[in-house]
Amino acid sequence: MDPGGFDGVFRSHAPLxxxxxxxxxxxxxxxxxxxxKTWEAVWDSLPSFSGRASLATWVAAIARNKCxxxxxxxxxxxxxxxxxxxxxxxxxxxxxxxxxxxxLSPSLRAVARDARAxxxxxxxxxxxxxxxxxxxxxxxxxxxxxxxxxxxxGLGPVVASHVGVLLIRARAALRRILREAGIxxxxxxx
Amino acid sequence: MRCCTQAxxxxxxxxELSPARxxxxxAHTAACPACRxxxxxxxxxxxxxxxxxxxxxxxxxxxxxxxxxxxxxMEGAVSSAEERGxxxxxxxxxxxxxxxxxxxAEAARLVRRLEASGLxxxxxxxxxxVRQALLEDEPAFIGxxxxxxxxxxxxxxxxxxxxxxxxASAWAVAEPNAPYPHRTGARTPTAGKPxxxxxxxxxxxxxxxxxxxxxxxxxxPPGGPVIRSFSHGRLAVDLxxxxxxxxxxxxxxxxxxxxxxxxRSVLVEMRKGAATLCTAPTGKTGEVVFDGLVCGQYQFLxxxxxxxxxxxxxx
Numbered sequence: 001m002d003p004g005g006f007d008g009v010f011r012s013h014a015p016l017x018x019x020x021x022x023x024x025x026x027x028x029x030x031x032x033x034x035x036x037k038t039w040e041a042v043w044d045s046l047p048s049f050s051g052r053a054s055l056a057t058w059v060a061a062i063a064r065n066k067c068x069x070x071x072x073x074x075x076x077x078x079x080x081x082x083x084x085x086x087x088x089x090x091x092x093x094x095x096x097x098x099x100x101x102x103x104l105s106p107s108l109r110a111v112a113r114d115a116r117a118x119x120x121x122x123x124x125x126x127x128x129x130x131x132x133x134x135x136x137x138x139x140x141x142x143x144x145x146x147x148x149x150x151x152x153x154g155l156g157p158v159v160a161s162h163v164g165v166l167l168i169r170a171r172a173a174l175r176r177i178l179r180e181a182g183i184x185x186x187x188x189x190x
Numbered sequence: 191m192r193c194c195t196q197a198x199x200x201x202x203x204x205x206e207l208s209p210a211r212x213x214x215x216x217a218h219t220a221a222c223p224a225c226r227x228x229x230x231x232x233x234x235x236x237x238x239x240x241x242x243x244x245x246x247x248x249x250x251x252x253x254x255x256x257x258x259x260x261x262x263x264m265e266g267a268v269s270s271a272e273e274r275g276x277x278x279x280x281x282x283x284x285x286x287x288x289x290x291x292x293x294x295a296e297a298a299r300l301v302r303r304l305e306a307s308g309l310x311x312x313x314x315x316x317x318x319x320v321r322q323a324l325l326e327d328e329p330a331f332i333g334x335x336x337x338x339x340x341x342x343x344x345x346x347x348x349x350x351x352x353x354x355x356x357x358a359s360a361w362a363v364a365e366p367n368a369p370y371p372h373r374t375g376a377r378t379p380t381a382g383k384p385x386x387x388x389x390x391x392x393x394x395x396x397x398x399x400x401x402x403x404x405x406x407x408x409x410x411p412p413g414g415p416v417i418r419s420f421s422h423g424r425l426a427v428d429l430x431x432x433x434x435x436x437x438x439x440x441x442x443x444x445x446x447x448x449x450x451x452x453x454r455s456v457l458v459e460m461r462k463g464a465a466t467l468c469t470a471p472t473g474k475t476g477e478v479v480f481d482g483l484v485c486g487q488y489q490f491l492x493x494x495x496x497x498x499x500x501x502x503x504x505x
Contacts, residue, residue, distance in 0.1 A: 015312065017312075018310055022310055040323070052259065052261075053267060054265055054267075057297045057301055058261065061261070064296070108237070109241070113242075115238065119242040135288060135289070136289060138246075139289050141292040142206065142296070143206050149264070152263055152278060152291065153282040154279070155282055164200075164204070165197075168197055
């Protein structure tokens with residue numbers, strides 16, 4: 001791809017990138033910085049883009065990744081009080097993207113650490129559809145995207161509302177497995 | 191007021207209720223301690239479960255299809271039924287690729303929504319900044335780099351027998367056939383066709399045709415190779431020159447991004463006149479080494495992103 005090709009992509013997709021950044025709630029000053037970073041990434045990757053997928057979707061995905069990096073770096077400072085951390089982490093106003101383990105209080109982090117191996121085994125024991133659904137939910141994807149993936153991967157047919165039902169069942173199964181594995185604290189959370 | 195079911199609470203915690211139902215749940219949980227406690231415990235369980243599963247199946251492997259192929263599958267743009275089946279079966283088994291597929295699905299949905307609601311144009315000032323950074327400012331950089339390296343090279347590799355213009359105390363005579371400062375072993379540059387091999391620390395070592403002639407020592411400042419660093423925009427270039435054998439010079443080009451992360455697999459092309467002597471990618475350390483260079487005029491073209499990004503002349 002020659003620079004002229006990049007220029008064409010920039011002309012046609014600059015409004016889309018700007019709209020993605022503004023839609024994600026990035027403040028205006030930071031949007032300008034992320035706009036440049038997004039186009040740097042597009043510049044770097046454009047030669048490897050073969051045109052099989054939609055260019056607009058590809059550019060938008062790069063912009064979304066930049067937004068995710070931006071929010072990850074700006075996670076709030078932890079308060080000193082562990083209970084306050086728990087409230088912050090588990091409040092209904094939790095951010096769009098799932099938070100890192102480091103934002104759990106020490107006690108909850110310990111529970112997560114104990115449960116890690118069991119969660120891996122429990123996921124492996126789930127049927128493929130439920131496993132895919134829980135895996136994607138853990139990464140913060142919405143029901144619509146999860147349903148789209150399940151259908152394309154041949155695990156469906158499943159609609160978004162049914163994803164919710166399956167997710168509730170799968171989480172209940174995980175709770176049961178974790179209780180049987182002796183992760184009592186995890187079970188006691190519910 | 192009736193209490194919320196656990197299913198409703200879980201959907202609320204997942205952010206999947208309609209705005210009206212969401213408001214009803216919020217109003218109810220504000221007044222009902224039991225439902226508020228259930229909501230708190232669901233949030234806590236979900237947070238811990240996500241943390242526990244955060245590192246599961248995140249890494250892609252060599253068997254994973256390209257991200258663009260996955261995106262094409264999600265858009266229904268894979269025409270081959272065999273390929274469609276193969277990629278779909280892989281996504282069903284691979285958590286990392288399922289996540290990439292979900293990313294593509296969410297991006298496509300976002301594009302549709304934004305296009306339906308009308309795209310916002312970025313300010314002209316912002317577009318101009320992007321153009322300046324990516325398209326328009328390279329010639330100035332090339333000029334600056336070329337001038338600096340030209341001066342450097344003129345001092346380091348004078349024609350055989352000429353006096354060095356720097357003070358005598360600043361220079362040392364390198365031993366002929368001594369190991370290169372940046373390499374674990376010496377080698378004699380190969381006359382004839384360019385050859386490539388792995389050097390120390392993953393760098394690529396390229397031998398090029400060198401002119402036959404009498405052995406002449408190189409003159410270098412004491413303390414190893416001379417290094418010059420240049421940075422501009424997103425690219426940082428370190429250029430080091432070291433004594434090779436018989437009056438030749440080894441030139442190492444190291445590329446890094448703004449954060450200092452080495453840029454690997456970037457093609458660096460060495461030219462002399464109109465002829466391309468050799469092209470080699472940078473290694474793990476972001477380095478490519480051209481050795482066996484005799485005095486002369488060379489051009490290095492660093493191919494980065496969508497085209498030739500930097501040209502320098504070593505004279």
